Amino acid sequence: MALDLPTQLDLAARHVAAAEIKRIIDLGVEVRNNTRIGVDITIEQLEKDFDAVFWGIGAQLGRPMQDPGADAPNCIDGLSFLRAANEGKLKYLSGRVLVIGGGDTAMDCAAAARRLGSVENVASGDLPENVVLGKAAHQEPASRGPADVVVVYRRPISMAPATKSEIEAIIEEGVVIREALAPVEVIKGDDGRATALRVIKADWSSGEMVTEEGSEIDIECSLIIGATGQKSDFENIGEMDGGKGWVDADKLFRIKGKPGHFVGGDAVAPKLLTTAIGQGWKAAVSIDDYVQGIENERRPKVQVHHFDLMEKLREAGLEPEEYNHAQTWGTAQSDFAVHNYENRSSNDVMPAESLFLGHFTHTPRRLRGRLEIGPDQVIGNTSERLQALSEEDAVAEADRCMSCGICFECDNCVIYCPQDAVQRVKKDRRAMGRYVETDYAKCIGCEICMDVCPTGYIQMGLGE
Numbered sequence: 465m466a467l468d469l470p471t472q473l474d475l476a477a478r479h480v481a482a483a484e485i486k487r488i489i490d491l492g493v494e495v496r497n498n499t500r501i502g503v504d505i506t507i508e509q510l511e512k513d514f515d516a517v518f519w520g521i522g523a524q525l526g527r528p529m530q531d532p533g534a535d536a537p538n539c540i541d542g543l544s545f546l547r548a549a550n551e552g553k554l555k556y557l558s559g560r561v562l563v564i565g566g567g568d569t570a571m572d573c574a575a576a577a578r579r580l581g582s583v584e585n586v587a588s589g590d591l592p593e594n595v596v597l598g599k600a601a602h603q604e605p606a607s608r609g610p611a612d613v614v615v616v617y618r619r620p621i622s623m624a625p626a627t628k629s630e631i632e633a634i635i636e637e638g639v640v641i642r643e644a645l646a647p648v649e650v651i652k653g654d655d656g657r658a659t660a661l662r663v664i665k666a667d668w669s670s671g672e673m674v675t676e677e678g679s680e681i682d683i684e685c686s687l688i689i690g691a692t693g694q695k696s697d698f699e700n701i702g703e704m705d706g707g708k709g710w711v712d713a714d715k716l717f718r719i720k721g722k723p724g725h726f727v728g729g730d731a732v733a734p735k736l737l738t739t740a741i742g743q744g745w746k747a748a749v750s751i752d753d754y755v756q757g758i759e760n761e762r763r764p765k766v767q768v769h770h771f772d773l774m775e776k777l778r779e780a781g782l783e784p785e786e787y788n789h790a791q792t793w794g795t796a797q798s799d800f801a802v803h804n805y806e807n808r809s810s811n812d813v814m815p816a817e818s819l820f821l822g823h824f825t826h827t828p829r830r831l832r833g834r835l836e837i838g839p840d841q842v843i844g845n846t847s848e849r850l851q852a853l854s855e856e857d858a859v860a861e862a863d864r865c866m867s868c869g870i871c872f873e874c875d876n877c878v879i880y881c882p883q884d885a886v887q888r889v890k891k892d893r894r895a896m897g898r899y900v901e902t903d904y905a906k907c908i909g910c911e912i913c914m915d916v917c918p919t920g921y922i923q924m925g926l927g928e
Contacts, residue, residue, distance in 0.1 A: 502700025516724050516751045519704065519711060520744065523730035527693035527709065529564065533650030534690070536658040538593040542573045542691030548596045549576045555602035557611050558586040559686025562661055564647060566617040566624030570691035571631060574613050574639045577689070581608035581843040592687055610843060613639045614683065618646040618666050618673065629834075633849055638839030642683070644668065646675060651682055660684045694734045716763060717747035718754075726751055771870070773802070773897040780895040802898075814869040818920030823876070830861040871921040873899045877913035886913055 489495060499505060510517050526541025528534060542565070548554040557580050563573045583605050586592075594600040617624060621631060621643040635641065645663040653659040665679035695709025704719070706712025711727045712720045719725040728743030746763070753760045777783050785799040833851040853861065877886045877900060885906035889898055914922045 814920035
């Protein structure tokens with residue numbers, strides 16, 4: 465877990481991000497900074513200036529709690545809390561902190577709260593909510609004790625969407641989890657601040673939440689962090705709001721009702737970083753189709769990058785000649801035919817029975833080390849829990865890959881063919897994916913090459 469507090473590792477990550485941004489800009493991408501859509505430039509002007517628009521606005525806002533009394537100033541959303549901590553403005557808490565939710569953001573909030581620690585007798589101007597709301601900024605405290613942090617989740621914690629290791633880690637660090645308790649109301653004091661959260665017991669044995677009448681209890685607190693969801697910031701661009709706090713898009717990542725507009729990432733629905741990256745690529749494909757006037761209403765259910773031999777041959781200047789529709793035999797010697805290749809990209813992984821497992825020796829996994837952080841070491845601790853592999857271990861772990869369905873040029877087929885029918889392609893005709901070729905005048909169909917192919921790449925016959 466990358467903790468939401470400033471760390472040396474955080475600075476290193478930002479350095480990598482900056483390098484990636486520079487790499488993209490160096491491709492020729494124009495960047496206009498300090499330009500807010502809907503303020504400095506209208507959507508209508510964008511549509512005039514560009515053939516297509518991609519919206520990658522993310523989900524920068526936390527969803528506020530909707531329970532009665534949740535308008536108390538010390539009821540804040542999880543993203544605002546994490547942002548204040550990450551920017552170094554929020555340096556300590558005071559009193560018991562309740563984190564509402566069971567996702568990874570809730571676990572991040574709980575972990576960050578424990579690291580911030582707690583200070584007693586805080587002046588009203590320095591209360592944590594004032595810092596989060598931008599009304600103040602903390603100075604480093606002379607001393608601080610452990611923060612009393614409680615996660616309240618309406619389902620059993622076993623049903624929480626958060627990563628299991630994240631849940632286990634915050635428990636090890638001293639966070640208390642109160643499960644199967646649904647918020648009912650925020651209890652306020654005379655000054656309007658929240659003093660407690662009223663919750664009710666929830667039974668999920670039927671698969672749906674059934675509350676137990678008369679089981680309400682109040683959990684005292686000084687700060688409530690609602691970490692139950694995110695939404696996009698549609699200020700000045702309200703027409704992009706799909707109605708649920710996100711942009712409404714179809715399966716091709718086209719914005720509904722807005723031809724020429726595309727979207728991806730958390731603006732569609734907050735998920736993983738890798739999900740956002742994949743959606744960006746798929747949206748780019750849709751944009752490419754759109755500007756070319758190509759009608760494409762369907763995409764593969766699993767749309768991923770597949771190896772394209774023809775593209776590799778084009779890159780090497782070895783693209784096959786056009787078929788003359790005259791010659792039908794002896795194609796092994798013809799320049800229009802590509803042999804020893806079949807597009808099996810629909811097969812994500814070859815089944816184990818198609819592999820020659822004798823080629824692979826058993827090698828143990830190189831697992832990333834995990835730093836154990838106990839309750840007594842958590843305050844101010846910005847170390848990463850999950851440790852990175854060394855370069856040596858990373859290479860060794862990558863070497864465990866069996867390249868299922870892909871030729872990795874091991875030469876087994878060349879070595880074991882009893883007829884010397886399989887040969888390496890001459891260097892001036894070789895390209896990635898075109899390493900060997902077969903002399904069909906010598907091949908007797910013994911299938912030895914298929915049997916000794918470690919990855920299952922070689923298949924016999926003319927296809928189905």
